[in-house]
Amino acid sequence: MSIRPILLHPDPRLKAVAKPVTAFDESLRRLAEDMLETMYEAPGIGLAAPQVGVMSRLIVMDCSRDDEPRRPLALANPEIAWRSEETGPYEEGCLSIPDHFAEVVRPKAVEVTWIDLEGKAQRERFEGLWAVCVQHEIDHLNGKLFIDYLGTIKRGVITRKMEKLKRDLAREKPHPKGHEAAQL
Ligand code: K1U
Ligand code: ZN
Numbered sequence: 046m047s048i049r050p051i052l053l054h055p056d057p058r059l060k061a062v063a064k065p066v067t068a069f070d071e072s073l074r075r076l077a078e079d080m081l082e083t084m085y086e087a088p089g090i091g092l093a094a095p096q097v098g099v100m101s102r103l104i105v106m107d108c109s110r111d112d113e114p115r116r117p118l119a120l121a122n123p124e125i126a127w128r129s130e131e132t133g134p135y136e137e138g139c140l141s142i143p144d145h146f147a148e149v150v151r152p153k154a155v156e157v158t159w160i161d162l163e164g165k166a167q168r169e170r171f172e173g174l175w176a177v178c179v180q181h182e183i184d185h186l187n188g189k190l191f192i193d194y195l196g197t198i199k200r201g202v203i204t205r206k207m208e209k210l211k212r213d214l215a216r217e218k219p220h221p222k223g224h225e226a227a228q229l
Pocket of ligand 2: 139140185
């Protein structure tokens with residue numbers, strides 16, 4: 046297992062639509078293990094393959110609370126089969142846009158179908174933080190970021206700050222919040 050560098054916004058790979066997973070083999074399982082290790086180390090509660098530069102429709106997540114056992118999930122070709130009419134706000138973050146948070150309104154519950162790492166079809170209803178996270182990660186597979194739900198001005202402010210962070214990192218200028226492992 047290894048920790049992979051996480052792409053930072055803006056990056057064209059974070060705006061592209063990922064391709065369906067077709068091979069349920071050892072290399073897919075290795076990618077999922079690496080993504081989970083990268084997510085836990087970040088730390089984060091989800092990660093999509095495009096965030097590590099792999100343009101495949103694979104996401105991982107674990108939104109279990111600190112007092113619950115870990116529940117690492119890997120979902121290939123996830124699709125939202127049903128969304129609740131009831132929506133709710135959540136202050137979202139993104140490992141590709143570190144230190145920026147904004148309220149996004151999404152359906153409170155969703156039913157998701159996917160293929161697991163053994164190639165078996167799965168379906169599950171997600172609620173609460175799990176529902177927020179799975180929708181955020183599926184958005185990544187479609188080249189959509191949480192800042193795309195914001196107005197042009199807010200999105201522009203965040204994007205310019207991220208461009209500066211990436212310039213500073215490229216010049217190896219220390220940044221108060223770290224991020225030295227990010228891929229530029
Ligand atoms: O996809 C990503 O960039 C990961 C992202 C997932 C996410 C967070 C919040 C709402 C929706 C989706 C993160 O994990 S950001 C980090 C984070 O939220 C967190 C980190 C440590 C503990 C708890 C949360
Ligand atoms: Zn994200």
